[in-house]
Amino acid sequence: MTPSTDSFASEPTNSVPAISARGLVKTFTGRSGTVEAVRGVDLTVRQGEVFGFLGPNGAGKSTTVRMLTTLTGITGGTATVAGIDVAKDPDGVRHRIGVALQEAGLDMRQTGRELVVLQARLFGLSRADASKRAEELLELVELTDAADRLIKGYSGGMKRRLDLASALVHRPDVLFLDEPTTGLDPASRLVVWDEVRRINAKGTTVFLTTQYLEEADQLCERLAIIDDGKIVTEGTPASLKADLKARRGLESDPTLDDVFLDVTGRQRERRAGEVSEVAS
């Protein structure tokens, strides 16, 4: 609140963006023809923010994340993460990012602790440092009690939290979370939100995809809405709502839901009471 903290907080603004994408394109070619999953995405995510990437199922969120995290090749355009070119130096990028993917894929035959230790060792930590780091992280995500049980027996929420912990072993600059709360019960969702806030408070930039507008509203400083492989709007949750209110001359405040339906062109179908969603 004081002027000094304000100027302090604005310092990183002119530094390298945490994520920058220009004209990002991904085309899948398979037996059933080609799919243009991502069709020219531009993004700038600032250091230290929680950036929301919102969109309906099949919009291209995961594909974008997979390109930015070096997991799938970039068909067109360029991207840098932590200032490093994703296509030219994938290993450089891998050192700087943490990744928790949509499936929360984990090795069911390891214990939680073994999984985190393994992850830490793959990032170059010594055996001793890796166990220390695992202990810290398991505590952070409140899995200390379950740490030595096989992951097979974990609940969905525990798996997500473990996945989150294992993404943090090397203190990444940028954390990618692909639908971190999809399929979780409301209580587990709140726990994950808390953790995202805590992680971000320590300075980690978070790039989070979600289909839940409330999640974006709760967590994200800025967000982009993607539909059918293209970004349809971008801004802070408040600015997007204000825009819509002004544009439509609404009397009451719109929700992020209204913004979403507006930009994805799904409002009319809903108003007309059509049951089937248009898969434009």
Add this chain to the structure above:
Amino acid sequence: MKTVLILGERAVREAKRTPDALLPTLLIPIFFLIVNTGQAAKIFPTGSTPFLEGQSYAAFQLPATLLLAASFGTAALYLVEEIENGYFDKLRATPISRGSLAMGRLSAEALKSTLMTIVILLIAFPFGIRIASGPIGVVLLVILTAGWAVGYSGFLQFVALKTRNAAATNSAGLIFFPLLFLTPNFVPRSLLARPMEIAATLNPVTYMMEALRSLILVDLDWVVIGKGFAVVAGFVLITVFVNIKTMAKYD
């Protein structure tokens, strides 16, 4: 290299936790050793069968047993599982070399095969089977068999990486039948019927089997051993190479 060992250690842990997958790999080859020996031992009595070099027919069968045991690697199936559940992507997102990613599980297969060979030998010794080539021969026998385990698991892992499909990977495992049976596994090559002899001569596995057999029955016959090692080395090099290539291009 270090990351290979870290991933290998994990694969060993994985194997220890699935004893029900490990036990048959020991029991099935021993079952065949007993059954095959039981069926043919009377036709080939020790005293009057020159190619047995004074040992029992079980000693002659041992190479096939060892190769069979080394062909049950789980690397490929666990890899498919990992690809399907998404953990593989998590590993791919770490900054380790794609080569390490390919070699982790294969290094564990080498270790598993080594232990398996030792166990089978320990079971075989009380039945009078001897390794004519002595301690050096035992070491060579273990290495040769472990090499086959790596090559064969590597081949299946390559199929797994390409198809990302458990059924396809399982079917690829069937190649083991022509490879292991178009060999002189019941009698020496010179006693095979002509078409079979040609097939066995063309099959590289034959040279491995003959190398193992000469270690058990004869002594250190470097020409035969050399051919066996050449085959294994070539097999391992090719499978490792295609694994690393495929891993690097994996999308």
